[in-house]
Amino acid sequence: MMVDEGRPRFQGPLGLTGRAPGPDLARGFMLLLIALANTPFYLYGRAHSVAGFHPVDxxxxxxxxxxxxxxxxxxxxxxxxxxxxxxxxxxxxxxxAAAGVPEHEAFRLLQRRNLWLLVFGFVHALLLWGGDVLGAYGLCGLVLVWLFVRRADRTLLIWAGLGATVLFLLAAMSVLGAVAVLASDGAVQAGGGMPDFVTDSASADNVLAAAAGRMMLWPFLVLGQGLLGLAVPVAILLGFWAARRRILEEPANHRRLLWVTAVGGIAIGWAGGLPHALAHIGVLGGLDQVMWVFSTTQMITGLACGIGYVALFGLIGDRLAGRPLGPVGSAVSAVGKRSLTSYLGQSVLCAPLLAAWGFGLGAELDSATMALFAIGVWLVTVAFAVWLERRGKPGPAETLLRRLIYRDRRPAPVSEAPGRSRAG
Incomplete structure (x- = not known):
């Protein structure tokens, strides 16, 4: 398919209808978890755990x-x-490929998308949120598309397995190291706390100082939590593999895999996180000098749990296929369709209100009230997404990203897309 200039007509972004429900529901729910997981970062002015941003009191x-x-x-x-x-x-x-776009042009389209996502992440970190993940995913996308998008399914699984094995071994070695510290009766002491620049973007009362703190933190997350942290690359490779089999688009054909992944992944995730939680709140005592061990155990169990959550929503999508989603499901799905706008919107709502350079509410709230605040922020993004959904409009961030990526800027009508259901 060619346009008058002799360039390929890319298959444009999906429209807002005719989509498989599972992925959009998963993204919408994920954004609630993101709000709950990120906002404790703003609880500045108090002692925090060595292995996270939660206050120790x-x-x-x-x-x-x-x-x-x-x-x-x-x-x-x-x-x-x-x-x-x-x-x-x-x-x-x-x-x-289904639209007849040459392989090398499709490859360039993906890389252009990843590059722009990296740019979005940089601007997001510079202006609002140093814990931005868009840059990490954009960089991982650039590398993994280059290395793996044309590779066989078996290759994807082998490399994902190797990455998960490395994470498991790191966690195992950390556990052995923690046991050795405890056996020495505390003779070996753990390092204390996080570097100041990690929390500066929340606690600095000067806008420029906060921005400097964010820009010191962001590259660390792009490389450390992203490309070098292994959990993100492993998850992306598994996403490549799952999409080739249309697992979330055709969940009825993959129920057994989805059940095993959902039950096993979530069980591993929760069982792996529980010791950290109990140690943090003081129920499991005597681990103060080895709290750092949970930084690695949470990575491997978190990988299993995150993929388990996706599988759970694949099963939910299977139950809802061909049925009305209802008001709650439709609202969550509307957020999922506009996940980029909703993610950035959380920072727009949180940073000026919570950071010291803004209204400084982060110093006044505690863990419980911050969780309520996070839920409120998510509900605001839900309301905005529902308002856009009723008008048949994508989110503004999605619109901008699509205009930067696609040459044909119109979403593809439902009738043009191959297959009966699509993931978005």
Missing amino acids: GSVADKIVQAVLITGADMRVYPMFAFLFGYGLAVIYRRQ
Whole structure:
């Protein structure tokens, strides 16, 4: 398919209808978890755990909230996001091939998307949120598309397995190291706390100082939590593989795999996070000098949990296929369709209100009230997404990204897309 200039007519972004429900529901729910997982970063002016951003003190309600988030959200959301990101890249690549776009042009389209996502992440970090993940996914996308998008399914699984094995071995060695520290009766002491630049973007009362703190933190996350952290690349590769089999688009054909992944992944994730949660709130005592061990155990169990969450929503999508989503499901799906806008919108709502350079509410809230604040922020993005959905409009961030990526800027009508259901 060629345009008058002799360039390929790319298969444009999906429209807002005719989509498989599972991925959009997963993205919408994921954004609630993102809000809950990110906002504790703004609880500045108090002592924090060595292995996270949660305060080490608080009321009973605060401890409950901290335990729930450590068990079910912390280090579980970004692998979920990464899997869906990889799945979406593979769907885009597949749709270009079905539209007759030459392979090298489809490859360039994906890389242009990843590059612009990296730019979005840089601007996001510079202006609002140093914990931005868009840059990490954009960089991982650039590398993994280059290395793997044309490779066989078996290759994807082998490399994903190798990455997961390395994460498991790192966690195992950390556990052995922690046991050695405890056996030495504390003779070996753990390092204390996080570097100041990690929390400067929340606690600095000067706008420029906060921006400098964010720009010191962001490259560390792009490389450390992203490309070199392994959990994100592994999740993206598994997303590539799953999209080739249309697992989320045709969940009825993959129910057994989805059940095993959902039950096993979530069980591993919650069981792996529970010791960290109990140690943090003081129920499991005697681990103060080895709290750093959970930084690695949470990575491997979080990878399993995040993919388990995706599988759960694949099963939910299977149950809802061909049925009305209802008001709640439709609202969550509307957010999922506009996940980029909703993600950036959270920072627009959070940073000026919570950071010290803004209204400084982060110093006044505690873990429980911050969780309520996070839920409120998510509900605001839900309301905005529903308003756009009723008008048949995509989110503004999605519109801008699509205009930067696609030459044909119109979403593809439902009738043009191959197959009966699509992931978005």
